[in-house]
Amino acid sequence: xxxxxxxxxxxxxxxxxxxxxxxxxxxxxxxxxxxxxxxxxxxxxxxxxxxxxxxxxxxxxxxxxxxxxxxxxxxxxxxxxxxxxxxxxxxxxxxxxxxxxxxxxxxxxxxxxxx
Amino acid sequence: xxxxxxxxxxxxxxxxxxxxxxxxxxxxxxxxxxxxxxxxxxxxxxxxxxxxxxxxxxxxxxxxxxxxxxxxxxxxxxxxxxxxxxxxxxxxxxxxxxxxxxxxxxxxxxxxxxx
Numbered sequence: 063x064x065x066x067x068x069x070x071x072x073x074x075x076x077x078x079x080x081x082x083x084x085x086x087x088x089x090x091x092x093x094x095x096x097x098x099x100x101x102x103x104x105x106x107x108x109x110x111x112x113x114x115x116x117x118x119x120x121x122x123x124x125x126x127x128x129x130x131x132x133x134x135x136x137x138x139x140x141x142x143x144x145x146x147x148x149x150x151x152x153x154x155x156x157x158x159x160x161x162x163x164x165x166x167x168x169x170x171x172x173x174x175x176x177x
Numbered sequence: 178x179x180x181x182x183x184x185x186x187x188x189x190x191x192x193x194x195x196x197x198x199x200x201x202x203x204x205x206x207x208x209x210x211x212x213x214x215x216x217x218x219x220x221x222x223x224x225x226x227x228x229x230x231x232x233x234x235x236x237x238x239x240x241x242x243x244x245x246x247x248x249x250x251x252x253x254x255x256x257x258x259x260x261x262x263x264x265x266x267x268x269x270x271x272x273x274x275x276x277x278x279x280x281x282x283x284x285x286x287x288x289x290x291x292x
């Protein structure tokens with residue numbers, strides 16, 4: 063079974079602080095996505111990284127895919143209360159019976175940014 | 178484009194009853210996923226479809242769970258003889274095409290409570 067472990071599980075920080083969330087696996091993924099989810103809603107895609115070592119920036123968010131495509135990180139600079147939410151990584155893998163891509167999700171990191 | 182729609186938003190049922198959830202994907206999206214999510218955790222893969230074909234069903238799912246997508250448009254997820262452990266948020270997502278850049282669009286989910 064492929065697992066994506068995220069750390070930390072919970073994070074509470076003050077507005078303006080920086081933080082990094084990690085997503086780790088022993089499996090190789092074809093690509094890795096990051097989502098943010100707010101209470102009572104479905105996850106919303108933030109970014110997709112495809113190439114090992116790839117770095118993408120989305121305003122104050124920086125995403126990196128590990129060289130071996132087994133891990134990823136999300137760094138937030140100068141966090142704001144609006145960044146509060148559940149952050150999820152998701153790895154794409156080829157289904158064993160389907161032969162086509164499917165996505166499995168990480169365990170989640172709950173972030174709270176205090177004003 | 179009204180997004181992915183799930184119905185109902187909330188369902189309360191008694192243990193042993195059957196329940197059925199509906200998902201209407203974004204029109205022209207040929208891929209449809211079902212996930213289950215418990216509070217504060219990442220979504221757990223249940224099954225997915227490409228058009229009307231069910232590609233894979235998680236081995237974690239018991240025979241009490243069944244999903245259909247009869248005409249390649251909307252999908253239903255049925256749980257027979259519900260148990261308290263089935264209480265969770267059931268999420269549906271759709272996408273346009275299978276690829277490692279696949280973008281999943283999620284609905285707001287159906288929150289199931291089994292008493």
